[in-house]
Amino acid sequence: MDKRKVAIIGGSGFIGTRLAKRLSARGDLTLKIVDIRESRQFAQCYQYGDVTQPESLRQALVGYDVVINLAAEHQDNVEPVSRYYQVNVEGARHLCMVASELAIKQIIFTSSVAVYGFVDQETGEEGHFDPFNHYGKSKLEAEYVYEAWRNTGSGNKLTIIRPTVVFGEENRGNVYNLFNQIASGRFVMVGNGNNMKSMAYVENIAARLEYALDQQADYQVSNYVDKPDFTMNQLIGVISASLGRENKTIRIPYLLGMCGAAVFDLASKLSRRKFPISRVRIQKFCARTQFKSNVQHNFVAPVDLNLAIEKTVKYEFDPR
Template sequence: MRVLLTGATGLLGGHLVKALRERDERVRALVLPAEDARSLEALGVEVVCGDITEAGALTAAVQESELVFHLAGMMGVWRPLADYHHVNVEGTRNLYKAAMEAGVRRFVHTSSHTVYGLGYGRFLTEDEPLRPDNDPYSLSKAEGDRLVRRLMLTSPMETVIIRPGTFFGPGDKLHFARMAEKLRRGRGVILGRGDNHLPFCYVDDIVQGYLLAGYHPQAPGNVYNITNDQPLTQLEMFNEIADAVGGERPRLHLPYQPIRLGAICAEKLVARMTRTRPLVTELGALMFGSDNKHSIEKARRELGYAPQVDLREGIQLAAQWFNG
């Protein structure tokens, strides 16, 4: 089967590519012209240069593809909402339309757990209304989620939406490496008491969810949370990472709400004046300082999804990569 991936040069994309190649799938990756795709080519992946925001550049990518995994998106950069919308909403629209016109059989779209909003302190199901917090990433991912759900109502193309947890693992420079580096230097801090749950999942378990979304006969037409439903608390996770990388367990506790309010003010005032990312963002404060849990009962029941990697084991595996 010809399988197309966007976002293949990212952490999740790289792990998913390897899993697909292990299934002997013919994998094609759509990458930006400036991206280094040599590691993909070494795995036997066909590389096509293009940008999802340019509709005319997608024809070659979707041609003869039967399954599309759409992972590409803007995240982790300090950019205005319009830029996030251009990639995460309009780029998704372009790719979905091109795939449908090319006769792609199934389209798996990547949403995010942040579309629900953060800090509810209970297990959220797929039926929860989308109430994203006021940051460009969450707002644009929620709009992209709504867009695909509208398109799939009248599309002949099988469509699945995945709302993954925040994933980590070997090669993770966005989340794990940042946490590990601070803890190794003894600069880790805890927001609040530290007993709040963090929405993390080991990357291999996220990949398992994507494979089920791509191949399971019951998946089309559905939305699934894919994460670990036994999350660690903030304090547990930071302590585990500190021990694994030879760092110091954090002892300093900072009040959560003042930090969050300070982040909101920094975003509105300082960042707007200097056009640089503030030291702490509201999304960062919410992610690490509030309680976040997501139900995976629907994916368990309908797809047979079940996390295989205990989060503490995942931290050890990621730490081996980080320690070199």
């Protein structure tokens, strides 16, 4: 039986590297990493490819059967905002066009729970779409592009996975910043801390993507969340306990936090510098972001969430 040929677009990144590690250990497939940055760990599998440059995708994907697309513009405060749509939406169009040209029949796409926006209850796949920022809006538009590809090609298989915020060792996103502030003793809680937060550990989302690859479902859309959910207060307690430290959180009201963030936004606009504090980040921090999946499958996450937090905290901040 011929080996399946699987390409990971964005495979040099945080999630992509974990997924590549899992897939490279298998003997039943051939792996390629397609990215604008060379893979540090899997240079032998790497080929340059940029979703904004369709010809580079054509060259990289010739002969491949499955594409897992992790490439995205996702950071807060990206300027110009058109960059979200250039990478996330136009990139999706380019990939679908190239997939049709090369007779690639299976695409797995990582979207985001950001397509739902702020939620007032635990939200599954049936949730109302109401993205509040350009990242969420562009991810939702990209989903529509992939849906159109699925519907126009005979035998096309599509899996869309919407992860909640992903964390883990060697990530430098918003969760790392939170962990770092708590570890440094400089953490300031904005709001009452009772808002629920869903999280996903990088090894678990990589395993979920591998599971989707093996399922080969004709069509599936699902959220990805590691349970249980924590309030911000509970999460800070778990992180503090992992560090063996007493929780000494400083607290300020939400309105005061937003006013302070507005000052940083103004300073950023005037100086053209990016600061770690912004109104968008305060909104996201204080919002309820609690999600679930109602999709039935047999996937079991390999790492317990409490253990995942402990592993990440100790790896990053415990010198012992």
